Amino acid sequence: MSVAQEKFVAISGGVGGAKLCLGLANVLTADEVAFIVNTGDDFEHLGLHISPDLDTLMYTLSGLSNRETGWGRQHETWNFIGALKQFGGETWFNLGDKDLATHISRTQGLKAGATLTEVTAALARQVGIEHAILPMSDDPVRTVVHTDTGSLAFQHYFVRDRCEPAVTGFEFSGGANARLTPEIRQWIEDPELAGVIICPSNPFVSIDPILAVTEFADWLRSTSLPVVAVSPIVAGRAIKGPSAKMMEELGIPTAADAVAHHYRDIIDGFVIDQQDAGLADRLAALGLETTVAQTVMVTLIDRVELAEATVEFLRRLRREK
């Protein structure tokens, strides 16, 4: 008789989330954890299908990522984009020469009729990744950022306009019709599934697009399994990216507990940084369990320790449920 295995799914956006995913991939096997990744940032550019968050996770898990920028590949060169500039092409979205191989391979695979999930799996396998990197849907969902100067496609807001316009809201075009993939369904319907982790990604433009996939959000709201989020806000500041700036613009206090409040319908517990230990009472008032950890991940050990603390937290919540 085999001992029942404990499985987990982690939902993640790009850089910040990928750090925790790397920690999780170091403490859980490919049978024990899968990553469900935001594709709301995906876009067609120069005829290529670009999936920034899938790529960031693939590069992070395979050790190919540029550790300084957090995105893109290490030892990258930029001769393609330089030549494109010479031809008067669109160069606001920087594409490295090596990175381009990912986009061209993906686009080719999709054109040949493979799903985004299948293409992602094939690419990840080629660079030695065993863990499943699962696009949140094979159907297109596109994040639109409403700003005080008009609505912008996500990459136009994020990259071209460097997050400068003040946000007023978000829309996830296609979300309501986006279906759950068979691959995600298999994980969330697995009787051995023991909990869900929301990685410390931007709540508005990394996690919310995933929650815009109605079937997934419905499952998350109704599951009896513990769901925990790791705060992307530490001591009132975003570790990375525009989370805090967005919260200010949306009139939300830039504090970890405001993120917990944002997730209040779906989470049972919240992981806060040591610097925010004082927020435990406020979180309790939201009906949430709390665990305190070092959520600022600088080294690989930081990633692994946060992963261990988060999984341990889920186990505790499950025992208590």
Add this chain to the structure above:
Amino acid sequence: MSVAQEKFVAISGGVGGAKLCLGLANVLTADEVAFIVNTGDDFEHLGLHISPDLDTLMYTLSGLSNRETGWGRQHETWNFIGALKQFGGETWFNLGDKDLATHISRTQGLKAGATLTEVTAALARQVGIEHAILPMSDDPVRTVVHTDTGSLAFQHYFVRDRCEPAVTGFEFSGGANARLTPEIRQWIEDPELAGVIICPSNPFVSIDPILAVTEFADWLRSTSLPVVAVSPIVAGRAIKGPSAKMMEELGIPTAADAVAHHYRDIIDGFVIDQQDAGLADRLAALGLETTVAQTVMVTLIDRVELAEATVEFLRRLRREK
């Protein structure tokens, strides 16, 4: 009263032909010469539209070409193709990082509805080329190489299989239906047109595909203007590429006059190298005028001098007609 201008068109394939085109572009203005280029080598690869001969001419005329290889760009890097290999992609056709910008720009332009002629003109303008680089047709014509081991798409024969299979014949799929472009029509119907140059390109896979465009071949056969070809064979050897090997396999003597014989229906004159001066009698027997020049082009001066000699030859033939 303005003096009537003399205009010329040169028809060309890749490396060898492009050398003479560069010479012509140095002795004739953009109003005086246009280049009609083989697109039978074009192919779809990795989702991109690749036009090797158009690119070779564009890189040659703009000074961007790799002078050692004759194809591709100078100061090229190969990080894309290395990464593609890592992903298990098709790497038999080498694509440089800078070169890729050309293919992506072209593919994007075609997808947006521009013709190949328009896309080619836009790219050439961006790298400072004033002369017209005119694809032989905007409709697809694809060279198929029949060999003793079966039929091969041109690039499979030429690049993947390194011209190793013995050729038995050629086919220019789509040629019969390919229309003349308005841009070429404008040049060939220009009352100031004074002659046609067939560049020293491979007769079978660079020039014959252009002649497979029925409307163009019909015009070339019926025009009263002088048409001259520059021999790609010197002293029984091809200056570049598989011309001589193909001639052997097809049972054609590998001599300059055999090329003249191949073109006998369309040309009035033939430019041979000093080393082949002894062939003048045989060419006269074919009813052809001959001029002797240095056709082996090593330096830019060689290119310019051969261009001058060829244009002078056309002028002489026109006076004599």
